[in-house]
Amino acid sequence: MEFIDLSKLKPGDKVAILSPSSDAASYFPWVLDRAIDRLKGSFNLIPVEYPSTRKKKPSPKERAEDLMRAFSDKEIKAIFTTIGGSDQVRILPYLDKEVIKNNPKLFMGYSDNTNLSQFLWNIGIPSYYGGALMVQFAMQGSKILQQTEESLRWALFDGGVHAIKRSDEFTDIELEWSDKSNLDKTRSFEKNDGWYWDGTGTVSGKLWGGCIESLLQYLSAGNEVLIPEGKNIVLFLETAENIPEPWVIETIFNSLGVLGILERTVAVLVGRPKAWEFNKRLSSRARIAYREKQRNTIIGLVREYNSSIPIIQNMDFGHTDPQIIVPFGNKAMIDSASKTIKFTY
Known part of the structure; x- marks a missing residue:
């Protein structure tokens, strides 16, 4: 392809x-x-x-x-x-x-x-x-x-090819659009823990994935996914602002497993989950617990298909800021020894 x-x-x-x-x-x-x-x-x-x-x-x-x-x-x-x-x-x-x-x-x-x-x-x-x-x-x-x-x-x-950096701080707390004065305000930020890295190996492949909830909708509507033969996919996933329960995560990974996509995946990149929304104003402790639970859920699901591929979580893409732009369809290179990730833009 x-x-x-x-x-x-x-x-x-x-x-x-x-x-x-x-x-x-x-x-x-x-x-x-x-x-x-x-x-x-x-x-x-x-x-x-x-x-x-x-x-x-x-x-x-x-x-x-x-x-x-x-x-x-x-x-x-x-x-x-x-x-x-x-x-x-x-x-x-x-x-x-x-x-x-x-x-x-x-x-x-x-x-x-x-x-x-x-x-x-x-x-x-x-x-x-x-x-x-x-x-x-x-x-x-x-x-x-x-x-x-x-x-x-x-x-x-x-x-070009660029090394992806970890942000020093991040936010997932928003300001109301209805208040025009919010355009000139800076949102509150908190310290970033950095990446959570599990697995080994130096691998490369094409970036494929997106928002879990939207991907589920895409697949449930019967749309096709054309994945080239061979193990060459760097899967990237993240969840939206509705703060989904673990069963949603389980559903997408089960679906990707049945479709044969996980068998062709050489690494999994996961964006930091958004854990605050206007109708779900979780406390700091609850947000930390939510993120940890999602990380553990994903590791367990991926390890059912592969015991050692790199899984890197808490990355700066998706519904939190700052945001790394992911070049969907371009090459990613992951080196577990040096804990480095590079994207081709």
């Missing part, structure tokens, strides 16, 4: 701003406005919005039509998503594989955008997991977090 090499962006390039999942931008336009300002000012890109970008409750077909317009437009060099959601799987039947395959573009998004990244993977187009406009670009106080911006620049402009 061959993947194309996507062209990197240049200052002054036009980029599509789309909402293929949630319509949150229609209710909190000032948050998207902040992100647009940073795309222009910090990255020197020209944002292009579409009819459904800020529309309340656009249909799946409307969202898919705008996505197809963006892919078909030769002037558009990349596609940025405003936010995730919960029903992106509904737009997939309206997409034209051949048009997208013949007009590949850099695609940026995470969470529910797992569905589109899986769609692109199946036709040999890599994507970039992370960087929601209304979160990583907008809701970080006076500027985008340094580690996040560095990773964004690797994905968008620089390319």
